[in-house]
Amino acid sequence: MPDDTLHKQFPPYVPAKGEDYMSEKQLAHFREILDTLKRELMDDIDRTVHTLQDEATVFADPNDRASQESDIALELRNRDRERKLIKKIDEALGRIDDGEYGYCDSCGVEIGLKRLEARPTATLCIDCKTLEEMRERQVAK
Numbered sequence: 351m352p353d354d355t356l357h358k359q360f361p362p363y364v365p366a367k368g369e370d371y372m373s374e375k376q377l378a379h380f381r382e383i384l385d386t387l388k389r390e391l392m393d394d395i396d397r398t399v400h401t402l403q404d405e406a407t408v409f410a411d412p413n414d415r416a417s418q419e420s421d422i423a424l425e426l427r428n429r430d431r432e433r434k435l436i437k438k439i440d441e442a443l444g445r446i447d448d449g450e451y452g453y454c455d456s457c458g459v460e461i462g463l464k465r466l467e468a469r470p471t472a473t474l475c476i477d478c479k480t481l482e483e484m485r486e487r488q489v490a491k
Contacts, residue, residue, distance in 0.1 A: 359386065362467050371460050372452040381446055383470050388439045391432045398429050438471040445473075454478055 363379045365371075402422065409415045445451040452461050454475040461475050474482065 363463055365463065376463070377446050377451065380451065380466060380470055381443065384439050384442055384446075387470070388436055391436050391439075395429055395432060398425055401425075435471070442471045
């Protein structure tokens with residue numbers, strides 16, 4: 351689901367003056383975002399399964415067959431990415447239940463509402479994520 355669609359469907363959370371970080375209202379807001387995103391991903395997966403079952407055509411022409419196999423492989427790769435995202439969503443929902451949502455796994459500071467609006471499954475604050483990416487780039491060289 352593109353980020354633009356998510357932001358149109360869910361306006362950014364604006365905390366009340368003096369509201370505690372990860373208050374019940376904030377947690378409910380992010381739970382609703384995560385639940386909706388998960389439901390839409392599951393619907394996409396179901397549609398793909400039905401489409402693959404309905405369009406199981408055997409083409410005599412090798413080019414047509416190769417094109418169909420390529421399309422199916424691309425679709426399955428996309429669904430695998432969505433499956434991994436669903437797992438992250440489930441983990442984020444578990445963190446909400448455990449009272450750990452919104453805090454960095456690495457340093458324990460607040461991740462921040464804007465970062466969570468952009469990436470509701472985030473587990474690292476922007477500083478720790480930046481350091482992680484820098485380390486990954488150094489190892490990749």
